[in-house]
Amino acid sequence: GQQLNQSPQSMFIQEGEDVSMNCTSSSIFNTWLWYKQDPGEGPVLLIALYKAGELTSNGRLTAQFGITRKDSFLNISASIPSDVGIYFCAGLLLNTNAGKSTFGDGTTLTVKP
Amino acid sequence: DAGITQSPRYKITETGRQVTLMCHQTWSHSYMFWYRQDLGHGLRLIYYSAAADITDKGEVPDGYVVSRSKTENFPLTLESATRSQTSVYFCASSEWTDTEAFFGQGTRLTVV
Numbered sequence: 001g002q003q004l005n006q007s008p009q010s011m012f013i014q015e016g017e018d019v020s021m022n023c024t025s026s027s028i029f030n031t032w033l034w035y036k037q038d039p040g041e042g043p044v045l046l047i048a049l050y051k052a053g054e055l056t057s058n059g060r061l062t063a064q065f066g067i068t069r070k071d072s073f074l075n076i077s078a079s080i081p082s083d084v085g086i087y088f089c090a091g092l093l094l095n096t097n098a099g100k101s102t103f104g105d106g107t108t109l110t111v112k113p
Numbered sequence: 114d115a116g117i118t119q120s121p122r123y124k125i126t127e128t129g130r131q132v133t134l135m136c137h138q139t140w141s142h143s144y145m146f147w148y149r150q151d152l153g154h155g156l157r158l159i160y161y162s163a164a165a166d167i168t169d170k171g172e173v174p175d176g177y178v179v180s181r182s183k184t185e186n187f188p189l190t191l192e193s194a195t196r197s198q199t200s201v202y203f204c205a206s207s208e209w210t211d212t213e214a215f216f217g218q219g220t221r222l223t224v225v
Binding site: 006040041044045048103105106 | 155205214217
């Protein structure tokens with residue numbers, strides 16, 4: 001089946017620093033989704049990307065849909081303590097998987113004040 | 114309140130027992146999903162449903178059974194629980210195939 005490689009696995013950064021994480025796949029996806037999971041909660045959608053090359057922002061978050069459709073990137077600028085959590089990428093290939101998302105293993109972000 | 118709710122939030126059960134995790138959504142979303150989350154494995158799809166009475170296997174379906182007699186409910190049953198099924202289980206729903214999934218708060222299941 002499809003697999004997503006999400007990196008880095010974990011990050012320890014200082015408040016105010018910028019963060020970059022990415023997902024790569026051997027398969028092409030039609031949609032890329034980025035979720036954040038707070039401790040003890042379910043994942044919540046941050047950004048959705050629907051077109052190759054698309055660059056979308058949500059506040060301090062910016063995500064890009066790779067041109068090859070096999071990768072996606074998420075950047076967080078000027079990190080703050082509440083950015084702590086696990087960030088998941090998810091790829092979606094329509095028509096063949098009936099809407100099932102394939103999730104990466106997550107990037108655990110720790111922000112030191 | 115509108116949303117997706119899972120029950121129970123925490124469950125401890127013994128090996129070999131049957132246990133059912135409940136999921137209820139109030140949006141009338143067509144699609145519903147069950148995932149399990151384990152350290153180092155992210156979210157793995159167990160079963161999903163495209164509509165009432167339509168279900169299909171995901172990546173890790175063995176040992177689980179689902180049903181969907183009503184659009185709003187999607188219970189997950191472990192027929193004979195094993196220790197390897199100790200995990201956090203998330204239910205999710207989405208309106209269409211290409212839109213975001215909304216997740217419940219999760220059920221932490223421990224099999225002893």
